[in-house]
Amino acid sequence: MIDLKLLRQDPDIVRASQVTRGDDPGLVDQVLDADARRRAALTDFENRRAEQKSLGKLVAAAQGEEKQELLARAKSLAEQVKALQADADAAETEATELARRIGNIVAEGVPAGGEDDFVVLRHEGTPREFDFRVRDHLELGEGLAAIDTERGAKVSGARFYYLTGVGARLELALLNAAVDKALAAGFTPVITPTLVKPEIMAGTGFLGAHADEIYRLEADDLYLVGTSEVALAGYHSGEIIDLSAGPKRYAGWSACYRREAGSYGKDTRGIIRVHQFHKVEAFSYTTVEDAAAEHQRILGWEEEMLALAELPYRVIDTAAGDLGSSAARKFDCEAWLPSQERYLELTSTSNCTTFQARRLGVRERTADGEVRPVATLNGTLATTRWIVAILENHQQADGSVRVPEGLRPYLGGLELLEPTGGASR
Structure with missing residues (x-):
């Protein structure tokens, strides 16, 4: 607020x-x-x-x-x-x-406009040129017996899927690499609840204009989270926390659920836009004065993860009209998607200043004894969607996929994901 x-x-x-x-x-x-x-x-x-x-x-x-x-x-x-x-x-x-209907105060320098009015801050890496037919991630994933959307739809409906074999291993590799990155940066790993009370969901600002994207269990009056940011923001609700030694940093690993309301017809093929996925989310509590610097630090850790996955990407400064209500500023990293020749969002990091903390009652006591709201920030370190970009950018002519060097230790040294002749049946 x-x-x-x-x-x-x-x-x-x-x-x-x-x-x-x-x-x-x-x-x-x-x-x-x-x-x-x-x-x-x-x-x-x-x-x-x-x-x-x-x-x-x-x-x-x-x-x-x-x-x-x-x-x-x-x-x-x-x-x-x-x-x-x-x-x-x-x-x-x-x-x-x-x-509560008024969004966070937009930070100075944020571009005006809507979804298409972002500003590209920089490009990192060069999109690869292919001398063979480019397969999309689903074709590659089925050939590797890594992704099964047919059985996902049979069991749960549209926009659900199974990750099997090397697909499951690749997701775990990404998430474990993200946890290691977070540990090196001073984050405490947390396995968070995926069901939260209405006051926690509302406190993070998610029950506003996009409330229809959230799953609600009416019988229990609980919400399924779309990101562990929600549970982590509520972790210190109603508390006065000590920031004298620097930011409190948590890396939340959780399943995430989104209804994807209003997205019918968009990215329906494969696992780009789905109802359930896993994610490691960086979350920081810090002082108001340190918030902008912490925002840049989180962006830096996200970029280190993208470098580990050897993905070409661009960093964008999101326009004000495309910000969530709690964010004062948001940077997205978008990886190149060869099959569609466009950029695909893989990470976002938001500076929520004191907006969430005021709603949730998270405060600090300053050196002079003042009790005041803290600032909260969040950012994606890895998520299921990364598999899309990794498969497509590192594909080979025969349908195999080269494993980025940074992920090989998390896959038992595996250097190449090889086709099996089709998805397991």
Whole structure:
């Protein structure tokens, strides 16, 4: 949630952020109006309460007719106090609900516009030129007996799949490499819950415009996470944490679930856009002052993983209209996809500043004793989708796939994934 103090002091910053996102700037005035009504009702409440207390002393000392008049006055005041408290509570609820609809304040320098208005910061590596017919990842995966979407659909429906044999081993290799990278960078590995309470899901900002992409178990009032970011953001909810020794860093390994609502017809072939996958997510709690630097550090670790997988990629600065509500800035790394001759997002890292921490009550105590919200950041270190880029970029003419050197230790030294003549049957 945005800082209400900032909203009162400089509402134009929040309005400008809303405009940059393509959202309604009028929400700012609605929040300010509700907040003003709340404060006015509280002032009246406090005045009436003070009058009520003073009257109580007079009632105790009065007698006869005077006492009856004072008691009548006290009863009237009690009703007024109750009504003013209700007004203040209603205005506070309205202000909070409206404020939760306002996205995080977009960081300075973020490109304006929508999904297609990103800025390419740089390219790393050169897309390979092939002198043979390029196979896509599904054809390669079926030839290696690594991916089985037919049985996935038979058992679970569209956008589900099995990873078998070297496919399963390749995913585990990627995820274990990501954990090792995280350990070297000072992260604590965490196997996170994949079901969370509504207040945790809402606290991370995922129950806004994209709530229809989240699976909900109505009977239990729990949500399936689309990223371990959710569980990690809730890990220290309601706590005051110690950041005196630097950021608290966690690497969450979990299954992830997404309904992919609104994506019908997009990337339906293979395992690019699926309902279930695995991911290792970097998550940091740090100070507001360190957040931008930590964002660059997470991006650096993501790029080290892409280098380990020997993938050509580009880094983009995501436009404001394509940011999630909790992100103030987001960088994506997109790998080259030979079969479609386009770039495919493999990683993203977001600086959520204090947005999630305010909602979840995660604070720190500064050296001078001030208690204030922390900043939270997240970033992908590896996920199932990487298999798509690895198979396609490292394919050979005979349908085999060269294993990047950095992943070979995680595959028992295997250098080449060789076709089996088709998927296992």
